[in-house]
Amino acid sequence: MTYQGIKFVTRMIGSEIPIHSNLERLKYWCNVFDQKGLAPPYDGGSFGNLSFRVQPGSEQFIITAAQSALSESSDNNNFVTVNKVDLEQGIVYSIGSREPSSEAMVHAAVYNTRPNVQAVFHGHCQVITERAADLGIPVTLEEAPYGTVELVNRVLEVLEDHNFVEMKNHGFLALGKSLDEAGNISLDFLNKC
Numbered sequence: 001m002t003y004q005g006i007k008f009v010t011r012m013i014g015s016e017i018p019i020h021s022n023l024e025r026l027k028y029w030c031n032v033f034d035q036k037g038l039a040p041p042y043d044g045g046s047f048g049n050l051s052f053r054v055q056p057g058s059e060q061f062i063i064t065a066a067q068s069a070l071s072e073s074s075d076n077n078n079f080v081t082v083n084k085v086d087l088e089q090g091i092v093y094s095i096g097s098r099e100p101s102s103e104a105m106v107h108a109a110v111y112n113t114r115p116n117v118q119a120v121f122h123g124h125c126q127v128i129t130e131r132a133a134d135l136g137i138p139v140t141l142e143e144a145p146y147g148t149v150e151l152v153n154r155v156l157e158v159l160e161d162h163n164f165v166e167m168k169n170h171g172f173l174a175l176g177k178s179l180d181e182a183g184n185i186s187l188d189f190l191n192k193c
């Protein structure tokens with residue numbers, strides 16, 4: 001039996017393009033991810049999505065838009081504010097000119113579970129995926145399709161207080177108390193490979 005999982009849907013509740021003092025730093029890390037091959041492009045989109053919490057204690061975060069190539073992240077309209085995520089109903093409420101990344105709900109689940117986390121970076125790296133176990137990286141127990149409640153549950157099963165986890169046969173999540181921390185953890189693991 002193959003269980004495809006419930007895909008999240010997006011409800012756009014506003015069209016304002018995000019403005020935030022951390023946005024320039026997020027763009028910087030988008031470019032680093034692109035240059036280091038941590039977000040290989042596909043079909044005009046990108047296998048990577050980066051976000052930061054709007055302010056400590058808030059459930060809102062700013063994330064790369066769906067199908068945005070991280071190499072083209074210079075405009076603010078490549079980013080979306082996620083206002084709220086209903087994990088039970090599978091609804092992402094967003095504000096912006098584009099849809100948020102299809103993996104926004106994983107970011108939301110991490111922010112909900114780990115109040116100290118201020119940035120979540122998700123990338124895909126074949127080498128890290130293959131060597132995760134050797135490197136002592138926690139790996140989700142089962143594969144789950146992207147954009148599903150199931151994937152969120154698999155991540156929460158192994159997250160604990162780790163700041164770097166691998167989604168089985170998919171990609172990694174790096175968590176930081178700042179954008180630089182999330183970015184530097186990603187680079188550290190890349191360098192270990």
Ligand SMILES: [Zn+2]
Binds near residue numbers: 047103124
């Ligand atoms: Zn992914």
